Amino acid sequence: MSFKLGRFQPGDIVTGKIIRLENAGVLVDFDTEQPVYVPLPELSLNEIQTPEEALQLNEIREFLVVGNYDGEHDIFFSHCSPETLKDSDRLYEHTLYEASRQCGRSVNKEELIVHTKILAAHAGGVSARIQWFLCSQEHPPTVSFSIRQLERQKAWERLRQLQSEDVTVYGKILRKTMRGAITKIEGLHGFICTYVDKHREELVIGKELPLKILEVREEFNRLVLIPGSVRNKLRQLQVGQVVSGTVLCVRDYGVIVDIGELYALVPSSRILNPSINHPSQVFKVNDRLKAIVIEANIEKGRVILEPLENSV
Template identity: 35%
Template sequence: MTNQNTLAMDVGFTHEDFAALLDKYDYHFSPGDVVAGTVFSLEPRGALIDIGAKTAAYIPIQEMSINRIDAPEEVLQSNETREFFILADENEDGQLTLSIRRIEYMRAWERVRQLQAEDATVRSLVFATNRGGALVRIEGLRGFIPGSHISTRKPKEDLVGEELPLKFLEVDEERNRLVLSHRRALVERKMNRLEVGEVVIGTVRGIKPYGAFIDIGGVSGLLHISEISHDHIDTPHSVFNVNDEVKVMIIDLDAERGRISLSTKQLEPEPGDMVKNPQVVYDKAEEMAAKYRENMKQQQQGAPAALELPVAEEVPVALEEVEEIPDATEEVE
């Protein structure tokens, strides 16, 4: 009797009933979900993963890592359990597509946002250059250094394989933009050893209508045209030539923007000396700088001071000169 009842129950439990039971206890997976899965089969160009669905999910090799790999075994091991990102809905065979790469990207962006918030200096190897600048990897993301933010006399192509200190200029996950500055990192390091009112020796590296760029120990400072002399100057070319060695005084250190502002005007014993006889200015530079610092001290103490510093006009920001910035997640051939 028992056997007959069992047989009747077996006959009454159809394939449709079995499918309904599976649906009742099956998890519903959606693209964007992060799920735990176990590797149960490694294939030449991918792997099958058990995530508790009706059909084994699949992860292609290109989705296994934020970095390029040649074989699944570089990342996954049989019977390993870990998190996977559901990349695509079920295909016609009911199979989900998974990704580890997406999880790594999400965590990488979170990390670089944290580093930017901390104003951290990071170091990275240059792995390629292009017309606009150099390419590096930060936490696995591709970062771009605009040419105007590379502080070295080497040709850009010679930077490949060199490790550079870098500061963050832009971190934008939505637009896939990760922009960094080598110049700002060097300026910050140099700024830690510089003081406003200090006299330094530098070399003229470039002359623009608005001023001269002075190399002071490997970083560039701007000697604005309004800070060259008390006398009117039509162009910095009338006072300086490229490669001239000059004495200048630091009048501002802007660490946030990576700028050093310089002056020879404040070092003039008499107005116009920088135009008429620059050597007199250089000879008395330390003496005039001491007076400048004393005036600054009096200003800070609230005493009247004879010295008023002009505000230099804005100089174009180097980042604005970049026409196109590569995506942080774009592959490089």
């Protein structure tokens, strides 16, 4: 059930009392004229089959007020200047253009409700998220209520805190992908980066790993982690260090090298010259080479090498 915008505004956190448990949801008293029905999927960030798994009768719980937007009505600005942010007319103009484009007709300013959220501040300005929806007599602006969205919001906050404190988190491998694995941390799915992990083939579904958080980007639903042991090995490498390794494979973009406990990349840009058109003209699988570490990036989980002359 949705309510017209009134004293409830999207983004507010409100409390309600659970007054009835039903098969597919609950009735909640928000001190309104009538109770609000909240469906089962909105009762928990976890997958539940019954309301009793998340709530109890007469329990007082917090809910996030959610506007009637969907993903298509989100606009992200990765570099929004303070001047643009202050100039509401410019933001409305851009949002009107996007709304008209998506609706296939000209949208009037009076039809549009816009909410702007600052995601992060940086040297170039700020990253911002604009949510919009249309309102009319036929489709008045409404809100609904969600525990799941509130728990999700809090989960992202906890992850940012854990990252800032460099805390080790533990996650089970849910499934493997071509370039890593998927896990769940704080109820949110995350990608385990294994680009440099020599033992990534040994990852087992269901195995729990100690992990470090590399990236938390709520606006893009992006959580990237790396096995703690791999990060420790990355930390042991120093830029300028000379390493030896064996060529694992040769690609257009460069050469993958096994340097012991890690995989590293020799980019094509460090190999090619006017007389060499492809890395395969220089390197073959199982070749031994010596190289200098030019990047050992813990945040991106990668090692970049430059081969020494006559190292093959």
